[in-house]
Amino acid sequence: MAQSSRPERPLSPHLQIYKPMLSMMMSIMHRITGVALYFGSILIVWWLAAAAHSDGYFDLVQAFFGHWFGRLILFGFSWALIHHALGGIRHFVWDLGRGFKLPVVEWMVRANLIGSAVLTVLLWVIAYGVKP
């Protein structure tokens, strides 16, 4: 029958078929940062709820975010937010029907990566300037 002579091949091309490219990785990163922010939103809700609750509980939450581990989580959260925001701007450009030429795509992808790193560091420099 046709089934037995059928060569082994994927049903449809999927991720593993393509050569990994930076633009593809950044598309995946946009989704990963989005999902991370989804669950990371618990942090801001926790912080606001604590502020509404009581002095003692709020001081505890503030101490957690003041600890190096809490700061590390916040650092990751802020990077994900900035990265996703810049990625969103990239998508707005595409939604307007612009920036589809490969050199432009590559340029925007690199600007997204470098921009998110620079802006995250800048945000933390400002944050430590406000409250060391």
Add this chain to the structure above:
Amino acid sequence: MTADRNMKTPLKLVRGSGASKTGTDHFWQQRATAVANLPLMLFMVGFVVAHLGASRAEVVASVKHPIVAILLIMGLASAFWHMRLGLQVVIEDYLHSHLRKFAALALNIAFATAMFAVAAYSILKMGFAS
């Protein structure tokens, strides 16, 4: 198919629709909240940075300003709606069994709504506290 027994043209049948029967609503809402998120999240980040290590009294005093409270609630509404739409796409991409997919879609809405309710209630409680 139904098109044979229908006087409507094929274009009329698909216009404003799609597999979801909601047309481009999801797409547009995702973009509209994305645009709104840019300034609103900038404000939210600024608010958080300004209150690093602050006492509860300082946070409450800031939230008592109506513009601060309103911008925070708007930011939360836009962000949680955007999140709900975004995770919906992820769920639809990866969960194919009907039961799991609908359970996840329902949980997604429940989570985003609950998070918004808790955050908005907290801000209002601080804002209206005497």
